[in-house]
Amino acid sequence: MNRIYHTWDKWECYPAGFYDDNPPNGMSKSDAVDSYRDFLSDLDRFRSGLEIVISTWKNSCEHYLSNEKMNRIAWLGQAAMCASTGVPSAFRSGYNLLSEIEKTQADLLALEYLNRWLKSVGEDQLTIDGAKSKTEANLY
Secondary structure, three states: OOOOOOHHHHHHOOOOOOOOOOOOOOOHHHHHHHHHHHHHHHHHHHHHHHHHHHHHOOOHHHHHHOOOOOOOOHHHHHHHHHHHOOOOOHHHHHHHHHHHHHHHHHHHHHHHHHHEEEEEOOOOOOOOOOOOOOOOOOOO
16 A cells, blocks of 8 residues: 655644643543543444544545554544544553453454545455554654
C-alpha cells in the first residue's frame, strides 16, 4: 500500500482532541481511563464510533491507516473513542482494563472497520496479525 500523507492541520483527529492531555468536561483522568474500558467493551457504542471515524475523518484515516508500520487496530480504537466521547488517546490505557475476551472482541471489530476502509481504497483485507504494528509508529 502506498502511504498517503497529510500534514497535522488537515487531520480531523487533531481538532477533535485526539492529542489532548486532559479529559473533557471536567472528567477526572481516572474516569477517562475507565470510560475507555466501558466504551471498548460496549461493541454497539464502539461500532458507532468506528462508523464516525471511517465516514468523516477522511484525511486522518488516509494518513494513519495507510501506514502499515503502525498498529492501525489501536489507532481505530483511539480514534473511535475520541470521535464519540471527546476522550483523547492519552487515556488509551483503559484498553488494558478489558478482559482478554473483550480485547479480542474489540480488536476484531476494529479489524472489520480497517478492512472496510482498505476495501474502499482498493486494498486487500488483512488478518489481525497483519493489521498490528510491524515497527515503531512512523507518522511521517
